[in-house]
Amino acid sequence: MTTANDLYFVQQLVGDMQNFAYLIGSRSARQAYVVDPAWNVQGLLDRAAKDGVEIVGALVTHYHQDHVGGEIFGHRIEGVAKLLELAPMPIHVQKHEAKGVMQVTGASAKDLVAHEGGDLLELGAVRVQLIHTPGHTPGSQCFLVSERSAAGPQAGQLVAGDTLFLDSCGRVDLPGSDPRAMYESLASLRKLPDDTTLFPGHLYSPEGHDALGNQKRTNPYLNATSVEHFLELMGY
Numbered sequence: 001m002t003t004a005n006d007l008y009f010v011q012q013l014v015g016d017m018q019n020f021a022y023l024i025g026s027r028s029a030r031q032a033y034v035v036d037p038a039w040n041v042q043g044l045l046d047r048a049a050k051d052g053v054e055i056v057g058a059l060v061t062h063y064h065q066d067h068v069g070g071e072i073f074g075h076r077i078e079g080v081a082k083l084l085e086l087a088p089m090p091i092h093v094q095k096h097e098a099k100g101v102m103q104v105t106g107a108s109a110k111d112l113v114a115h116e117g118g119d120l121l122e123l124g125a126v127r128v129q130l131i132h133t134p135g136h137t138p139g140s141q142c143f144l145v146s147e148r149s150a151a152g153p154q155a156g157q158l159v160a161g162d163t164l165f166l167d168s169c170g171r172v173d174l175p176g177s178d179p180r181a182m183y184e185s186l187a188s189l190r191k192l193p194d195d196t197t198l199f200p201g202h203l204y205s206p207e208g209h210d211a212l213g214n215q216k217r218t219n220p221y222l223n224a225t226s227v228e229h230f231l232e233l234m235g236y
């Protein structure tokens with residue numbers, strides 16, 4: 001039996017690059033996923049343990065080192081490899097990102113679950129829909145979190161990685177980036193309900209989250225009227 005308010009949701013600022021990691025799960029099932037485990041893996045596991053919640057898998061927004069760990073600018077960031085060492089669990093990635101995640105983290109194919117866009121994961125009454133949002137990287141994905149409730153539909157949470165930030169969006173000038181795909185991805189996120197709360201992959205603004213309805217009014221990148229307009233905004 002599950003009820004409203006089954007959602008367990010923690011936003012955690014980690015590391016030197018203003019990254020957000022998240023814990024998303026079910027209070028009744030006492031289980032959660034960790035989103036983008038990097039920088040302080042033990043700290044994320046400790047937080048869940050303190051809350052009496054078992055981490056049953058990792059969700060990866062995209063393969064960049066500040067989200068999954070690895071070498072960057074001669075600096076070693078801990079991440080998925082450390083998680084697999086401390087607490088082996090499935091690493092859920094978008095299928096187009098699997099190769100990149102393996103290269104950057106050293107994880108093997110058997111550690112990964114490669115997903116299609118639209119796949120669903122469920123814990124208790126909590127549902128996580130995987131949305132493929134290419135653009136920043138080919139296999140970037142966002143997580144739309146919602147809760148089944150007798151009280152009717154509940155407002156969802158959008159965990160958006162480096163696809164959508166508060167008042168900006170992810171870079172599209174990196175290897176594997178595709179600005180046109182980013183325009184389409186943002187256009188699809190714009191279709192989500194206004195009362196969805198946006199939770200980005202970095203703290204690049206004073207607040208850590210915002211109503212998507214507000215972002216539809218204030219975020220110029222979410223408001224591009226055509227692919228040409230978007231390319232112009234991105235400096236092309």
Ligand SMILES: [Fe+2]
Pocket residue numbers: 062064136162
């Ligand atoms: Fe990134």
